[in-house]
Amino acid sequence: MNIQAPRGTYDVLPDQSAKWQEVEQKINNLCRLYQYKEIRTPIFEHTELFQRGVGDTTDIVQKEMYTFQDRGNRSLTLRPEGTASVVRSYVENKLFGMPDQPVKLFYTGPMFRYERPQAGRTRQFVQFGVEAIGSKDPAIDAEVISLAMEVYRSVGLKQLRLVINSLGDTESRVAHKKALIHHFQPSINEFCSDCQIRLEKNPLRILDCKVDRDHPLMATAPSLADYLNTESQAYFDKVQAYLSSMDIEFVVDPNLVRGLDYYNHTAFEIMSDAEGFGAITTLAGGGRYNGLVEDLGGPESPGIGFAMSIERLLLALEMEKIEIGQSNNLEVYVVAMDEKTKKKAFSVVRDLRMNGISADMDFTDRKVKAQMKSADRKGAGFVIVIGETELESGKIALKEMATGEQQEVAFEEIATAILKKKSLGNRHVKNALLWGS
Known part of the structure; x- marks a missing residue:
């Protein structure tokens, strides 16, 4: 089923x-x-x-x-x-x-x-x-x-x-209610069963009826404004x-x-x-x-x-053709070259998240090229690739996707470097808004 x-x-x-x-x-x-x-x-x-x-x-x-x-x-x-x-x-x-x-x-x-x-x-x-x-x-x-x-x-x-x-x-509504009953009562049998019930209980609801809204008596019904x-x-x-x-x-x-x-x-x-x-x-x-x-x-x-x-x-x-919710907040995608470097990549992702940085990585054992495509689809701001060379040196190349610019950073300084770049980027945006550029 x-x-x-x-x-x-x-x-x-x-x-x-x-x-x-x-x-x-x-x-x-x-x-x-x-x-x-x-x-x-x-x-x-x-x-x-x-x-x-x-x-x-x-x-x-x-x-x-x-x-x-x-x-x-x-x-x-x-x-x-x-x-x-x-x-x-x-x-x-x-x-x-x-x-x-x-x-x-x-x-x-x-x-x-x-x-x-x-x-x-x-x-x-x-x-x-x-x-x-x-x-x-x-x-x-x-x-x-x-x-x-x-x-x-x-x-x-x-x-x-x-x-x-x-x-x-209440006083205004009572006066209007009497006027509505007097207006609709002679022809109430022409209205739907709901309106017939409403006549005595709440005739104001007749004016809100979807079934009888085109009935001629609707257009000539007493206006509440006249009874305020x-x-x-x-x-x-x-x-x-x-x-x-x-x-x-x-x-x-x-x-x-x-x-x-x-x-x-x-x-x-x-x-x-x-x-x-x-x-x-x-x-x-x-x-x-x-x-x-x-x-x-x-x-x-x-x-x-x-x-x-x-x-x-x-x-x-x-x-009105207004788009909202379009921003992608993935800041860093971490690429692991092989199974040996995956554990370190996993550790880096966790450390970034603990520092308030949105981070993700591959969980389907895809090749490096496929992982890079995934980072691009997700709109990652930065990409980090971890291979044996990076493990041995203790440093990675932090790549900014928008500009292609790369910066060598020690593992323990990755979060600090990204936060600094974000801070500079926000400052540039504020200046551009301030000076109209």
Whole structure:
């Protein structure tokens, strides 16, 4: 039997993993600059967490979750998103008692949703997300949005579009809900079965329906913007002002509702406008979720966050023809002339690694010519050849591949010589950047 990866999953092979590593490194660096700390939660949780946290009227809960019974007959679910797990941890570990609020957290890890696989959208995917819990200041909304935008800018993406909206507070949403029910109810039998269920539970979700999005009533549905009370509009105005103060361009879209039940006030999405990206252009989405902490058993702790798929980020890079993760960091390749010199070569490789120098050698007993070709394929910065002459003299010829320059070095000074050359090379690069040469 030829066993393959399950549908909707994939392997990240070595020639692609460097891209992932570069993206993750940039994310970690940005989170450090913004003072967001990493949190790691379980890959599976009690099913009730997502039913209560995400909302039982959402497509995620109704159609997409991987749920199973464990041996203790408990219902568990592979996490389909990150916010509910982070908030559960915030409550369970009493992070609301920390002296500095908001608590600013980030996570990166696999999520699972049963949906039709397509480009940049798989059943197991890696999600990076941020949660800032414990503040109702509109400035933190703007900071979270700016961090999301900065992730894409840090990898070179330019064809981006930020779309924002306000979903209002509870009072505004209740008024809008009544208007939506009144609007859709006379013709609700023309809508899909999901929308018929949503009418009473959460009619706002009808506006996010993919099946009935072309129905004429969608275009004439009451806009939430018309039902924002004074407080909600003032809050949204402040968010926009903070974004403008950072020169972050945005578009206000009153039809943006997001797909999760816990959102209120600020909602946003970041789109790719790159040619060929496809019909689904959303790269990241998020918003404010005041009330979610209370729903999961904690005290009043307003929060805001976002999540982005790393796969879709990489797809956007591909569409904009941006290459990352291309640098080869093999610094030294050590060639052994024969079996007799292999032991010394092995010792040299280890010594280089212990000095923080990337080094490799042959492990298939190939001839010298084949080993040299391997060093070239791997992009080695330096090559060392060890034969009987080198063993007897205690010295080797350190060859710099880019220039062909060779330097005679004693075995015990190889690491020092390479580190010195690296230091000089870095100094030349800095000078070239400084003087524009």
